[in-house]
Amino acid sequence: MSWKKKLFIPGPVDVEEEVLLESAKPLINHRGEEFHELFEDVKRKVKEVLSTKNEVVVLTASGTGAVEALAANFAPGRRALVVNAGEFGSRFAEALRVYGAEVVEVSAELGSAPDLETVVARMDAFKPDVVAFVYNDTSPGVRLSYAQELCREAKARGALVLVDAVSAVGGDELHVDAWGIDALAGASQKCLEAPPGLSFVVLSEEAREKLSKEAKSVYFDLRRYLEYSARSETPFTPAVTLLYAFRRALERILAFGVQKWVSMHAERAAALYRAFEALNLTPFVREEFRSRTVLSFTTPAGVSAVELRRSLSGKFGIEITGGLGKLRERIVRVGLMGYVPLRDLVALVAATGLVLKERGVRVDLERALDEVYKLTARL
Ligand SMILES: Cc1ncc(COP(=O)(O)O)c(C=O)c1O
Structure with missing residues (x-):
């Protein structure tokens, strides 16, 4: 038995039945009016939960897909400094390298994070175009408590700030716009309490302007997603039924x-x-x-x-x-x-x-x- x-x-976490049941709804045309409404509603609710005015791109992919999308669109030909406090920091660095960035990692012993002063000193020496970090590295359970200051220091030096917040969105203080996060990756199945399979990136105006013209990916070409998103669609077939469930999960958080x-x-x-x-x-x-x-x-x-x-x-x-x-x-x-x-x-x-x-x-x-x-x- x-x-x-x-x-x-x-993650994934237990999901309430009312959310799970949403994904048993009949499928709809993902190029039709009903889908447009669903998709706009999901984007609006993600923005509301994150209290951001930036653009949200929803992806049919797990959190790694969203992180990979950041790498594919911001790494080519750029210098990236990665604050590495665990396994997911290493993966972020790996993704940025795979997509053509010159990467420097600033690490600490396991169970800790490098001091902010050390990170800033490395920034001044390396002069990165991109500063990337995992807000909450799930592998050792390390939270980068100086995330806000780090964003400020990076922005003051003209760098783009990329954040993997997959295990933090909804579960920790996070002020995308006020902190100056240019590109953030999040996922459905952790603190947002929805089933796995969806992730999203949140892009500032500067990030949208600086999207690489030579994104090294077909599936994760964010320019393409933004073009389609403007008409409430996705370039490729979206996980429609997961979007229903995700919308209900977001609704529950907003009501709470x-x-x-x-x-x-x-x-x-x-x-x-x-x-x-x-x-x-x-x-x-x-x-x-x-x-x-x-x-x-x-x-x-x-x-x-x-x-x-x-x-x-x-x-x-x-x-x-x-x-x-x-x-x-x-x-x-x-x-x-x-x-x-x-x-x-x-x-x-x-x-x-x-x-x-x-x-x-x-x-x-x-x-x-x-x-x-x-x-x-x-x-
Ligand atoms: C911080 C962080 N980044 C990325 C991921 C990858 O997400 P996924 O397993 O949904 O691909 C995880 C998953 O645990 C994570 O905790």
Whole structure:
């Protein structure tokens, strides 16, 4: 017999039935009036959730597609500085190289991010045309807390700012226009709580002017998308049914209140860090760079990250995940994206505490549960 598991992975997330059911709607002509309305509505709602006046291009592709679109359209022949705080930073750098940029990476040890001063000094030395970073690197759970200042420094030096915000949009403070982000990549399946398969890029006026005339991609040629978007269409067949679902997911966030949705992520993450510390799990990331949407921990001596993960899945049907790349065996990661009922948070904390206790770890389960229970007063 199969049973539904609870997803606490860093996306995709559990999606409400009313959103899932939208994608069971009959298909429509993607060159017809009904589609035009749907597509305009989705673009409008993405803009509203992100409170941006910039252009939104919706892609039928996962988040990697949106990041690749940034690379394909802004890399050719340019100098790019990438702030690298994890696996997704490395991928961004790789994509920019593949599409012809000369890339310099500024990195730090895993679980941290380079200092802003170091990044600025490298900018002054390298004089990049493009500064690229991942706002929330999902692989170690590192949040670039100085993102706003970094954007300001890059803009002051005339660089285009490209941001992979795939695991942050909807789940963290993000002010595309005010911060001066020229091109941003986001996706449907994380903090926006929709099914996977759609992503989007948000382009400032300057970015639109500076789109490479020699985009090295057919599918991700953003000029072409902008031309079609002006008449409410996409150059290639869009995932129509996913657009229905995405629209409903965005509607739910707007009804909930965007700022409230974002603060919910922050408060809940803070509570879970405290709860897990009471269970003797240690946050992997330095406090100032800790993510609000994907939380990473090292396990206490005697319990491996793999063991903890397997027990939660096998005994409780709770899915958390391990590290990526070099961190695979070292950390567990818990995705806290989208709305998570208190019932599920309590189950996560209780189950984790019970598994650790069974392995002989000293846990303060009562305090841990209290940390998440206290949230109800605010959420
Ligand atoms: C920061 C970041 N960028 C890019 C991606 C790639 O997104 P996708 O898996 O949707 O292609 C992810 C996925 O986890 C991510 O967290």
